[in-house]
Amino acid sequence: MTSDEYESAVLQVKQHIIAGDIFQIVISQRFECRTLADPFEIYRTLRVVNPVPYMTYLQARGCILVGSSPEILTRVKSNTVVNRPLAGTVRRGRTPDEDAQLEKMLLSDEKQCAEHIMLVDLGRNDVGKSTRESTLTTLDAWVAVTHLDKMVPYITASLTDAKLGAEGRKDLFDWLSR
Incomplete structure (x- = not known):
């Protein structure tokens, strides 16, 4: 493009x-970038420079994919669905006091808070389509990710009995292809 x-x-x-x-x-x-660097060394360096919970190194048929993300877009474990979109970002402070000051600044930023609320609403809507309404909960959290701080809603719910099978879970991920 x-x-x-x-x-x-x-x-x-x-x-x-x-x-x-x-x-x-x-x-x-x-x-895209052509390099003579070893892709696995790039992955290993990324693990040190930007350690996040979800990292990928995939090598298959002439293609190598290296990725990292602190975000759970959608996870299903047992019968619990978790959606954890990230919104609202600010750099980390050099000290705990500066971190607290930057967090306060972020939480008072109207645009950042509006984006956060929108993502919570979208996440609750997407998760709510396949889960028991009475189990839908949202917990706002603050996550420090290496050099950034993020507002993170944890949206969780229990799948309905009809959605417990693999075929039933498929529609949880249909919204990803929109």
């Missing part, structure tokens, strides 16, 4: 938001 195409896509998204068709969309650009 060229920068002109990217700009055009952003304008289209803005029109859809104004029309009420969507609340949020992430537009991304593909990034």
Whole structure:
């Protein structure tokens, strides 16, 4: 995607938001880089520089994928669904006092809080489609991820009996392909 195409896509998204068709969309650009570096060494370095709970190194048929994320988009374990979208980000402070000051600043930022609330609503809606309503809970938390602090809602619920099988769980992930 060229920068002109990217700009055009952003304008289209803005029109859809104004029309009420969507609340949020992430537009991304593909990034590729040729290197002589060993991909596994890149992965190992990433583990040190940016240690997060979910890291990937996948090598298959001429393709190597290295990834890292602190986010649980959707996880199903036993009959419990967890959605943990990340929103609201601020750099880490150099001291605990500066961390507390930056956290206070983030929590008073209207735009960051609005994004956080929107993601909580979307997450509750997505999780709520396949779960027992009475078990749907949200707990707001604050997570320090290496060099960033994030507002993190934990959205959890129990699957309905109809959704306990593998086929029933499939629709939990259908919204990912939208």
